[in-house]
Amino acid sequence: MAKKATTKKTETKEKKETKKTTKAKTTEKKAKAAKTENKTKKTTKTTKTASAKKTASAKKSATTKKATSSKSKKTTKTEAKDKPQVISTGRITIKVPKRKKDPYIVTTATGVVIKGYSPAELEEFKEIIIKRRDEIVEQLQLLKEQMMDPNTGEYVNENSPYSLHMAEQGTDAQEREKLFLWAQRESKFLRYLEDALQRIELGTYGICVDCMDEPKHLCPTCPLIPKERLRAVPHTQHCVQVKQQLQK
Numbered sequence: 148m149a150k151k152a153t154t155k156k157t158e159t160k161e162k163k164e165t166k167k168t169t170k171a172k173t174t175e176k177k178a179k180a181a182k183t184e185n186k187t188k189k190t191t192k193t194t195k196t197a198s199a200k201k202t203a204s205a206k207k208s209a210t211t212k213k214a215t216s217s218k219s220k221k222t223t224k225t226e227a228k229d230k231p232q233v234i235s236t237g238r239i240t241i242k243v244p245k246r247k248k249d250p251y252i253v254t255t256a257t258g259v260v261i262k263g264y265s266p267a268e269l270e271e272f273k274e275i276i277i278k279r280r281d282e283i284v285e286q287l288q289l290l291k292e293q294m295m296d297p298n299t300g301e302y303v304n305e306n307s308p309y310s311l312h313m314a315e316q317g318t319d320a321q322e323r324e325k326l327f328l329w330a331q332r333e334s335k336f337l338r339y340l341e342d343a344l345q346r347i348e349l350g351t352y353g354i355c356v357d358c359m360d361e362p363k364h365l366c367p368t369c370p371l372i373p374k375e376r377l378r379a380v381p382h383t384q385h386c387v388q389v390k391q392q393l394q395k
C-alpha cells in the first residue's frame with residue numbers, strides 16, 4: 148500500500164510537473180506568437196513605408212515628366228518666336244521679326260510705323276544693361292550691410308538705441324543719411340535698368356518716346372536714339388536733343 152501511495156504521490160508530482168511544463172510551454176508559445184505578430188506588424192510597416200516611398204518616387208518622376216513637358220513647351224514657344232508674332236500693349240503694336248537681323252516693327256496708336264532695332268542689335272544693349280544691373284545689385288547689397296547694425300541685423304535709424312554704438316564705429320547720422328540717399332538713387336537707377344530690359348524684350352528699346360508719334364528729326368536716326376547715346380546712357384528713352392529741350 149505504502150508503495151502504491153508513493154507511486155500515486157509521484158504520479159501526482161509528475162502530473163503537476165507536466166502541468167507546469169504545459170503552462171510554461173503555453174507561455175512560451177504565447178510569447179512566440181506575440182513576437183511573430185510584432186514581426187508581421189513590422190514587416191507590414193516596412194512594406195507600407197516602401198510603398199509610400201514608391202509612391203513618392205512615382206510622384207517625383209511624374210513631376211519631372213511634367214517639368215520636361217513644360218520645358219519642351221517652352222522650346223516650342225522659342226521656336227514660335229522665330230516666326231512673325233505680334234505683340235499689342237494697348238497703345239502700340241509690335242511685330243517680332245522673323246530673322247535676328249531684321250528690325251522690330253512698331254506701330255503707334257496714331258498709325259505711325261517705326262522700324263526699331265533688330266534682336267541682333269538689341270543683344271549688345273542687353274549685355275550692357277545686365278552688367279550694370281548686376282553691379283548695382285551688388286552695390287545695393289553692400290550699402291544695406293553698411294546701414295545695418297552688425298549685431299542685430301536691423302536697419303539703424305535716428306531713434307535706434309544702437310545709433311550710439313554705430314557712432315562709436317564712426318557711422319554718424321550724417322554719414323548714414325548719405326548712405327541712405329545713395330541707396331535711394333541706386334534703387335531708382337535699378338528700376339530704370341529693369342524697365343529698359345523689358346523694352347528690349349518687347350522690341351521697343353531705343354525708340355525715342357518723344358519722337359515716336361511725331362518725328363522731330365533732331366538726330367540722324369530719329370525716331371531711333373543713336374547707338375552711341377544708348378551705350379552711354381542705356382536706360383534713356385529720349386534722344387539727347389529732346390532731353391536737352393526737356394531740361395530747359
Ligand SMILES: [Zn+2]
Nearest residue numbers: 355358386389
Ligand atoms: Zn527724339
